[in-house]
Amino acid sequence: MKASANPFRSSSVEQIRYALHAEALESLVDQAxxxxxxxxxxxxxxxxxTLLEDLEASLQQRGFQIHWARLQLESTQQVRTHTIARLQDxxxxxxxxxxxxxxxxxWQWRRVCNIARSNRMALIATLHRKRRVPILLRTQAxxxxxxxxxxxxxxxxxxxxxxxxxxxxxxxxxxNMREVFRACYLVLAHESC
Amino acid sequence: xxxxxxxxxxxxxxxxxxxxxxxxxxxxxxVFFAMGALFCWxxxxxxxxxxxxxxxxxxxxxxxxxxEVGSHRDSDGTSYxxxxxxxxxxxxxxxxxxxxxxAAGSSSGRSAxxxxxxxxxxxxxxxxxxxxxxxxxxxxxxxxxxxxxFVIPFCSVFMIxxxxxxxxxxxxxxKQWNLGFNSRxxxxxxxxxxxxxxxxxxxxxxxxxxxTVAACFWNGIVSVFLIQLVNSHRSGHPDWFLTxxxxxxxxxxxxxxxxxxxxxxxxxxxxxxxxxxxSSPALGDRVxxxxxxxxxxxxxxxxKISLQGEEAATYRRGTNSATDHSSFHHDILLELxxxxxxxxxxxxxxxPIDSMHSFDCANNKITWRLCVDGEIPRFPDIKNSYPxxxxxIPLS
Amino acid sequence: xxDTLFIDLEQTQLLPGQHVAGKILWALxxxxxxxxxxxxxxxxxxxxxxxxxxxxxxxxTEATSGEESFEFTLPASPYSFDGTLISLNWALTLxxxxxxATHQLPITVSPHAEAIALSxxxxxxxxxxxxxxxx
Numbered sequence: 009m010k011a012s013a014n015p016f017r018s019s020s021v022e023q024i025r026y027a028l029h030a031e032a033l034e035s036l037v038d039q040a041x042x043x044x045x046x047x048x049x050x051x052x053x054x055x056x057x058t059l060l061e062d063l064e065a066s067l068q069q070r071g072f073q074i075h076w077a078r079l080q081l082e083s084t085q086q087v088r089t090h091t092i093a094r095l096q097d098x099x100x101x102x103x104x105x106x107x108x109x110x111x112x113x114x115w116q117w118r119r120v121c122n123i124a125r126s127n128r129m130a131l132i133a134t135l136h137r138k139r140r141v142p143i144l145l146r147t148q149a150x151x152x153x154x155x156x157x158x159x160x161x162x163x164x165x166x167x168x169x170x171x172x173x174x175x176x177x178x179x180x181x182x183x184n185m186r187e188v189f190r191a192c193y194l195v196l197a198h199e200s201c
Numbered sequence: 202x203x204x205x206x207x208x209x210x211x212x213x214x215x216x217x218x219x220x221x222x223x224x225x226x227x228x229x230x231x232v233f234f235a236m237g238a239l240f241c242w243x244x245x246x247x248x249x250x251x252x253x254x255x256x257x258x259x260x261x262x263x264x265x266x267x268x269e270v271g272s273h274r275d276s277d278g279t280s281y282x283x284x285x286x287x288x289x290x291x292x293x294x295x296x297x298x299x300x301x302x303x304a305a306g307s308s309s310g311r312s313a314x315x316x317x318x319x320x321x322x323x324x325x326x327x328x329x330x331x332x333x334x335x336x337x338x339x340x341x342x343x344x345x346x347x348x349x350x351f352v353i354p355f356c357s358v359f360m361i362x363x364x365x366x367x368x369x370x371x372x373x374x375x376k377q378w379n380l381g382f383n384s385r386x387x388x389x390x391x392x393x394x395x396x397x398x399x400x401x402x403x404x405x406x407x408x409x410x411x412x413t414v415a416a417c418f419w420n421g422i423v424s425v426f427l428i429q430l431v432n433s434h435r436s437g438h439p440d441w442f443l444t445x446x447x448x449x450x451x452x453x454x455x456x457x458x459x460x461x462x463x464x465x466x467x468x469x470x471x472x473x474x475x476x477x478x479x480s481s482p483a484l485g486d487r488v489x490x491x492x493x494x495x496x497x498x499x500x501x502x503x504x505k506i507s508l509q510g511e512e513a514a515t516y517r518r519g520t521n522s523a524t525d526h527s528s529f530h531h532d533i534l535l536e537l538x539x540x541x542x543x544x545x546x547x548x549x550x551x552x553p554i555d556s557m558h559s560f561d562c563a564n565n566k567i568t569w570r571l572c573v574d575g576e577i578p579r580f581p582d583i584k585n586s587y588p589x590x591x592x593x594i595p596l597s
Numbered sequence: 598x599x600d601t602l603f604i605d606l607e608q609t610q611l612l613p614g615q616h617v618a619g620k621i622l623w624a625l626x627x628x629x630x631x632x633x634x635x636x637x638x639x640x641x642x643x644x645x646x647x648x649x650x651x652x653x654x655x656x657x658t659e660a661t662s663g664e665e666s667f668e669f670t671l672p673a674s675p676y677s678f679d680g681t682l683i684s685l686n687w688a689l690t691l692x693x694x695x696x697x698a699t700h701q702l703p704i705t706v707s708p709h710a711e712a713i714a715l716s717x718x719x720x721x722x723x724x725x726x727x728x729x730x731x732x
Contacts, residue, residue, distance in 0.1 A: 010714070011514075011642030012684035018516055019641055057519045080520050108520040134519065186518055193643050194525065197681045198717060386649050389674055484708075512715065514644030514682040525643050527681040529715035557678045557713045562647040565640045565683045593674035594708050596614035 009196045015161045016193035024157060026059040026147075036144050037066045040132050041103075043142050044125045047135045050147030053184030056134040059147060060105050063132060072103045072130075079108035088112060092120055100128040109133040149183040151175065157185070158192055170195055226370030234363025241356030248303035248346050249353070255303070255343040258330040263289035263339070266297070268321045270314045281311045285321050289329055291336035298329070298339040304346035310428070312436035351428065355421035361414055387561040389592055397480035399571065399587035405468040412464050416457035423450045467581035471496035473506075473573045475587050477550070483592040485554030490534065490571070493545035501583065503576040506535040506548070510556060510591075513566040530556055530569075540575075558593040600625045600698035602691045604634070609702065610710045611671055618668040621691055628659030629693035634667060636689055638675065638706075643682040677705045680715035 011017060028036075040046050040063070048056045064074050075098055077091050088111070098104055104124065109117060117139060124131035132144065158174045159166055170192055177191035178184075264287060271284035283301040290296070301317065321327060321341065332338040426447055433440040471494045478489040492506060510530030515522050534548050552569075560567035569591045575583030606619040621634055633655050639648035651672055656665055678685050687706045692699045705712050 009681075010679040010684060011682055012679055012686065014642065017642050018645055022518075052519065052521060080517060080522060082522065111520055136520075186516070186521070186523070190516070190523060190525070190643070197527070197643070386647065388672075509720075510715075511720075512680045512682040514642055516643060517645045525682055526720075527717045528720040529680055529718060531718045531720065555709060555713065557676060557680070557715055558674055560675050560685070562640065562649075564645040564647050565642070565685075567678075567680075567683070593613060593676065596673050 009165075009199055011197070014193055014196050015163055015165055016189050016196065020161060021189050024058065024161075026055050026062050027153065028059065028062065033062060033066055037063060037070070039142075040144055041070075041130050043130070044128070045121045045131045045133070045141045046144045047109075047133045047139065047141050048145050048147060049135050049138065049143045051136060051183060053181065053186040053188075054147040054149045055185065056147050057107050059145065060107055060132065060134060064105060067103050071101075073101055075102050075104045077104060077106040079106075079111050081111055083108075083111060088116060092116060092123070095120065095123045095129075096127070098123075098127055098129045102127075103130045103132065106131060106133040109139075110136045149178075149185050151178055151183075154178050154183075154185060154188050158188065161189075162192065162196075165196055223370050227367055230363045230366030230368075230370060232363070233366060234360050237356045237359025237363060241353060241360065244304075244306060245349050245352035245356060249349045251303040252343055252345045252349075255330055255332070255340065258332055258343070260328050261289050261291060261331050261339070263287040263327055263329040263341075265321050265323055265325050265327060268318050268323050270311060270318050272311075280306075280308055281314045282306075282308075283314045283317050285318065285341060287321075287327065287329060287339075287341065289331065289339055291331045291339075294336065296331075296337050296339065298337070300338070300340045302340055302342040302344060302346055304348055308348060310432045313432055347428075351421065351424045354417040355424075358414070358418045358421055361417075386563075389559050389561070389590060392481075393479055393483070393592075394481045396476060396478055399475040399477060399480065399589065401472075401585045402570070402588055405464065405470075409461065409464045409468060412457065412460045416454070416461055419450075419457055420454040423447065423454050427451065463581055470575070470577065470581065470583050471498055471501070473575075473583070473585065475506075475571055475573070477589065481590045481592050482550070482552050484552055484556060484558055484594050486552050488550050488552070490548045490550045491545070492535070492548070492573075497541065498544060498575070499541045500577050500580060501540055501575045502538070502578055503574075504535070504537045504540040504583075505533060505572075505574045507572045507574070508532045508534055508550060508552075508569070509572055509586075510567065510569050513568060515564045517564065534571075552591055554594070556591075559590045600693075600696060602632075602693070602698050602700035604689050604691050604700060604702040606689070606702060606704070609704045611704055611706050612708060612710075613671055613673045613676065613706055616668065616670050618666065620664050620666050622662075622664045623691075623693070623698075624662040625693065625696065625698060626661065627695060628661055629695050629698075630657070630659065631694035632656045632658060632665075633692050633694070634689060635692075636669060636671075636687075638677075638685055638687045641684050641686065642680070671706055676707045676713050678707075678713035678715060681717040684712070686712075 048059055050056050067074055075095075077095070079088060079091060083091075092112075095104060106120070109120065112120065120131065120133075121141065133141070135141075154174065155171070158170065162170055173191045173195045174188050177188045181187035266286040266288055268285045271282040273280050273282065284299065285301050286297060286299045288295060288297050327341060329339045329341050330343050426443065430440060430443050430447060433443070474493050474495060476491040478491075479486060482488045490506075498504065508530065509528055509532075512527045512529060513524055515524040530553065532551075534550060535546070537543060557567050559569055569589050571587040571589060573583060573585045573587070577583065601622075601624045603622040604619060605622060606617070608617075611617055621632065623629065623632060633653060635650045635654075636652045637648060637650040640646055652669055654667055654669075675685055677687055687704045689702045689704060690699065691701075707713055
């Protein structure tokens with residue numbers, strides 16, 4: 009199966025939204041705006057980035073300017089320092105959505121929180137472990153939800169083999185949805201090869 | 202009619218490092234390196250060199266004046282030393298020395314030192330070795346102190362860290378070690394570049410260094426506990442929990458040491474030098490590939506040169522990224538059984554016209570390479586890859 | 598009236614380096630202020646998306662309807678291709694500054710008219726650990 013036809017290609021996967029009702033989403037936004045720093049806490053591949061993206065639309069509707077900061081494990085120290093420094097330019101009319109703050113060390117994270125407090129902006133971060141900031145939501149994938157998403161994405165390409173690979177990936181990665189989608193992509197990619 | 206203008210997306214480099222940051226990095230690196238080097242010299246290299254030097258020292262009879270285990274208490278706990286004084290004569294002059302061996306300082310583990318002291322009772326006649334160039338210097342044992350085997354690798358780690366920090370701060374680390382994103386599409390050149398010798402994507406030396414650093418670091422830490430464990434067994438009070446706990450760590454340490462030998466052996470392998478008549482061939486081009494072995498291929502049982510094309514796709518989400526690879530082209534150019542009779546040759550290489558040229562972007566790449574695989578019985582195999590750039594078909 | 602944008606191009610299977618001419622047409626409720634036509638490509642598949650705008654053309658106009666001609670020369674690369682993990686697709690995208698109207702015309706840029714198809718082949722030279730001990 010070619011890349012453009014694979015139902016688990018990245019552009020399709022990224023269209024999946026977090027399963028949260030509109031009222032619950034608004035409630036999260038209210039809570040986040042009342043705090044200077046808050047976080048979405050959960051293991052890898054549990055939907056934190058997806059939920060952060062869902063919060064963006066709601067925050068924009070309320071008239072806030074959104075500033076995205078994204079870091080990864082491979083981000084160099086220079087990139088991390090620069091990303092933190094850019095927060096200084098933000099003010100009370102901004103909301104910073106910071107994806108990947110778990111790669112920051114103790115001092116860097118403290119600096120981020122201090123900037124958010126002193127500049128009176130709201131900061132919503134994604135974290136793998138607790139870091140002394142209020143938790144807006146704990147994200148956690150479960151197999152029924154994962155199975156539902158696999159069926160939804162695969163459509164007519166769903167099969168018992170795909171189900172087995174998805175379940176295996178879910179169990180071996182401890183609920184990492186990215187690994188589930190990756191396994192499904194590769195199964196379909198190498199079908200009839 | 203309006204025409205397109207090509208947007209030039211300039212990518213100005215950001216000067217993010219400040220001078221003070223660089224100074225701090227250099228200072229940190231210097232301190233790490235200096236501390237490591239100092240301890241390595243004082244407690245590792247110096248005793249080692251002295252011990253090796255003492256092989257020529259003459260043996261002289263001596264009398265033990267005092268023999269006890271010295272105890273030194275500080276904030277870290279109590280450490281012990283072998284405190285033995287002995288008298289001897291050299292060139293008609295009487296001397297006294299208190300050096301048991303060339304080790305510097307004291308260490309934990311009283312029982313081992315007590316056993317040594319017990320071998321040298323007060324008043325007994327023993328043998329010592331005297332420095333012929335400085336008769337006031339003498340030792341009871343010329344053996345290399347055991348602490349040397351642990352101190353040198355342990356301190357080397359600090360020195361390597363210090364050097365790496367300094368080199369990294371100065372920007373002198375090899376480019377491929379710098380982790381950073383390439384956020385631009387690198388357009389493949391349309392110009393031919395002519396004959397060129399191809400470079401292998403990895404040198405064996407890099408692997409040796411990497412494995413050695415890992416082995417030193419791992420075994421340096423494990424050896425601290427291993428020495429305690431051995432001492433506990435020798436003293437008759439074995440620590441079984443520590444024994445069981447350390448087994449997997451020791452096994453990994455042994456595997457790392459074996460990996461050093463494996464990578465060193467691989468360095469001794471013959472290498473193939475590849476030269477393409479056009480180092481950036483275009484799709485559909487026929488080019489000549491000259492290959493020659495740097496050493497005889499007598500040990501190689503099977504040699505293969507192939508052309509491979511591969512897709513590499515990286516998915517980045519959250520803090521993680523995962524890269525998958527898929528080969529779309531695999532063409533065996535040369536396959537020899539018992540290639541000992543052939544040290545060099547020329548092949549014709551045909552780049553398929555209906556395939557995809559090299560493509561390099563932040564998350565998605567199309568790469569081409571020549572792969573050399575050589576099977577050597579009971580020896581690390583030859584496995585080198587030589588990246589090449591395949592251009593698009595030149596516009597007519 | 599619905600906003601309508603349209604790119605009129607005789608051929609969508611194009612050659613690298615080809616000189617191409619066409620027209621854009623628009624019919625909008627309100628004046629667009631600016632109409633933008635961009636030529637670019639993007640990747641799709643297993644990996645995160647990469648994209649690039651190779652060329653762009655803008656028309657400043659408040660006219661609610663009209664047509665304009667354009668011409669351009671395609672670059673020599675990259676080709677449109679469809680592999681196991683990656684596919685690269687070229688497209689012309691027409692958009693307006695004021696409003697959400699947009700229109701995209703997929704095109705193929707390849708010396709063989711169709712997108713290059715890359716099929717997976719087994720990778721025989723994957724390293725097998727400790728294989729040297731077996732012999």
